[in-house]
Amino acid sequence: MAEIRRATAADADAIGQQRLRMFVDAEVKFAVPMETMVANFVEWLRPKLEDGSYVGWLAEQDGRLVAGAGLWVMEWPPHFMHAEPRRAYLLNFYVAPEMRRQGLARTLLALAVEEAKARGITVVTLHASKFGKPVYEQYGFKMSNEMMLRNPS
Numbered sequence: 001m002a003e004i005r006r007a008t009a010a011d012a013d014a015i016g017q018q019r020l021r022m023f024v025d026a027e028v029k030f031a032v033p034m035e036t037m038v039a040n041f042v043e044w045l046r047p048k049l050e051d052g053s054y055v056g057w058l059a060e061q062d063g064r065l066v067a068g069a070g071l072w073v074m075e076w077p078p079h080f081m082h083a084e085p086r087r088a089y090l091l092n093f094y095v096a097p098e099m100r101r102q103g104l105a106r107t108l109l110a111l112a113v114e115e116a117k118a119r120g121i122t123v124v125t126l127h128a129s130k131f132g133k134p135v136y137e138q139y140g141f142k143m144s145n146e147m148m149l150r151n152p153s
């Protein structure tokens, strides 16, 4: 049975590798070189793990990382939905193929939402892959009205 623990700054590289596997398994099309994304992500992540604005959970079984998830506390302007100047963004949900459909993502999601609640955060957002969508929908997440413009000219 996998054991879940909180990540520390020493896990930054491992989380970067999980993030890469997440995108590959989610079958996304990379617009940037994968190695650049990982290197830049780990550099972004390390200070946030240290100051607590990123909280990571890692699941281990037989000394091997088999799943993970993260919560990033984003500064966000007070809004008609919430008066506090922040939101939680959930990211890096990844479960190794042989461990899927055993409830690990559901457990990690519950931990992340609990963390947001404990911090007084009332709006939690994420971007779902086609594989993650059913997990979040089952929990109660709904589609929002986000729009995006890429590479403006």
Ligand SMILES: CC(C)(COP(=O)(O)OP(=O)(O)OC[C@H]1O[C@@H](n2cnc3c(N)ncnc32)[C@H](O)[C@@H]1OP(=O)(O)O)[C@@H](O)C(=O)NCCC(=O)NCCS
Binding pocket: 021, 022, 023, 025, 026, 093, 094, 095, 096, 099, 100, 101, 102, 103, 104, 105, 106, 107, 127, 128, 129, 130, 131, 132, 133, 134, 135, 138
């Ligand atoms: C998405 C992912 C994290 C789900 O992890 P998981 O541990 O297998 O998910 P869970 O076992 O907690 O699933 C919870 C529920 O979500 C739904 N669900 C999960 N995976 C599903 C799938 N592939 N198809 C349909 N429903 C699915 C099911 O209802 C499931 O409950 P059930 O097994 O009792 O029916 C995992 O498949 C994964 O890492 N995929 C590749 C990377 C990725 O897309 N990550 C998500 C980024 S947003």
